[in-house]
Amino acid sequence: MAQRNSGGQPAARQGPPPFNPPVELLSDLSKSIQNSLNTYQNAASAEDKLSALQEISATSAKLAANTTPLPQRFLEFTFRPHLNAAARIAIEMKLLDTLPLDGSVITISDIAKACNAEEEFVLRIARLLAAYNILVESESASGTLSYGHTEFSRFANQGPTKAGIVHNFDNMLNAQTGAAGYYFNEFGFKSPEDGKNCPFTFAHGAKDESAWDIFERIPWRGRLLQEAMSIQGLLGLQALVDAYPFEKLTPNEDGIMYVDVGGGRGNVEKEVLKHHPEMKGKIVLQDLKSVLEAGTVVPEPDAKLMPYDFFKEVQPVKGSSYLLKWIFHDWPDNACLAILENLKPAMRGHSHSKLLICDLVLPNRNPSAGFCLRDMNMMTIAGKERAEMQWRSLLDQGGFEIMQIISCDGGNFSVIEAVLREN
Numbered sequence: 001m002a003q004r005n006s007g008g009q010p011a012a013r014q015g016p017p018p019f020n021p022p023v024e025l026l027s028d029l030s031k032s033i034q035n036s037l038n039t040y041q042n043a044a045s046a047e048d049k050l051s052a053l054q055e056i057s058a059t060s061a062k063l064a065a066n067t068t069p070l071p072q073r074f075l076e077f078t079f080r081p082h083l084n085a086a087a088r089i090a091i092e093m094k095l096l097d098t099l100p101l102d103g104s105v106i107t108i109s110d111i112a113k114a115c116n117a118e119e120e121f122v123l124r125i126a127r128l129l130a131a132y133n134i135l136v137e138s139e140s141a142s143g144t145l146s147y148g149h150t151e152f153s154r155f156a157n158q159g160p161t162k163a164g165i166v167h168n169f170d171n172m173l174n175a176q177t178g179a180a181g182y183y184f185n186e187f188g189f190k191s192p193e194d195g196k197n198c199p200f201t202f203a204h205g206a207k208d209e210s211a212w213d214i215f216e217r218i219p220w221r222g223r224l225l226q227e228a229m230s231i232q233g234l235l236g237l238q239a240l241v242d243a244y245p246f247e248k249l250t251p252n253e254d255g256i257m258y259v260d261v262g263g264g265r266g267n268v269e270k271e272v273l274k275h276h277p278e279m280k281g282k283i284v285l286q287d288l289k290s291v292l293e294a295g296t297v298v299p300e301p302d303a304k305l306m307p308y309d310f311f312k313e314v315q316p317v318k319g320s321s322y323l324l325k326w327i328f329h330d331w332p333d334n335a336c337l338a339i340l341e342n343l344k345p346a347m348r349g350h351s352h353s354k355l356l357i358c359d360l361v362l363p364n365r366n367p368s369a370g371f372c373l374r375d376m377n378m379m380t381i382a383g384k385e386r387a388e389m390q391w392r393s394l395l396d397q398g399g400f401e402i403m404q405i406i407s408c409d410g411g412n413f414s415v416i417e418a419v420l421r422e423n
Ligand SMILES: C[S@@+](CC[C@H](N)C(=O)[O-])C[C@H]1O[C@@H](n2cnc3c(N)ncnc32)[C@H](O)[C@@H]1O
Pocket: 212, 229, 232, 261, 262, 263, 264, 265, 267, 268, 286, 287, 288, 291, 308, 309, 310, 311, 312, 324, 325, 326, 327, 330
């Protein structure tokens, strides 16, 4: 019988409830994993294989959640951000660089010597990474601990991935932890609607500045962001360039096939030109002056570099097609509409002119944990990841009609192709 307090209400239970996950539930989850495993084994296409693996991963996560005692789950959850801190430190001390690439292990003492670090410190970082299967740990007969790479740590130690970890930790999480508990309390529990008043700007104590103004004002932060953008080269950019026929776009009267608006250092152009060298000189790469001046990964004249601010100016290249990749997810709806307003005069009267938005298109139900995390990341700077309904409503409001949505790489990249409604 439930205990009652003096007011006759059930007393709040102290401590965790009994932990007895029902065998039927665990058995159903295991069967579901086995079924997906069979699908994976017999899958005819790479896409079917990927989708079966994603099922296995999602159901295994449910199984792990349902088999981890609640206090342990709570501790791992609440301290979990320290895993990211350990990875950030490992990058700073070049710990992963000391590990043999062939997967063999080296001792703590050898890692410490190579990193100019204290052995105990190395142990504390390395064992946490091993506890999360980022490194492997082995113990010799004499009890000496050694660590080695996993496939994941080798991936995480490539230049672009390291840059992604550093940018997400130093720029995004740094702001998020400085603001999450306070910003929404002050400005309301709602999606930020002003790029100049968001958790990122709040954490920086900024007045009348967007995150992008801060990235410009503090160049090392902006550099971290631009370096992190190169991660797309490892994350399926090639699949995007295979999936969308950039080479079939109709050029404008100056021969420009598309303009990459807010294209950063030109990572997309590098990939497009690798596949379609005949497009050299027929692409315009636009971004803020400071970004282009800091260096691009495509040289001029392979792409024409053109400083451009999509809030301040009407699009100067007329009658071409316009790629906006990872732009709209950086901004709230009203800012996206302002960007579209500045595009319209360039597209009006050019029926071949296409708007190509490359962003996530969230599934309406059960988006993956990774997609939800990416959305929270965007909330930091007043942006958001949008579901198809949200894209349709935003573009309709902006006067555009969606012609098709092409998704690739398990939904990591989508191209929304739209045209201007001429009325
Ligand atoms: C998330 S990054 C995406 C870069 C690139 N499109 C890509 O996918 O690799 C956003 C880009 O928008 C640019 N940007 C921000 N504000 C801008 C503005 N007002 N006008 C033009 N570009 C801007 C940034 O400099 C940055 O390169």
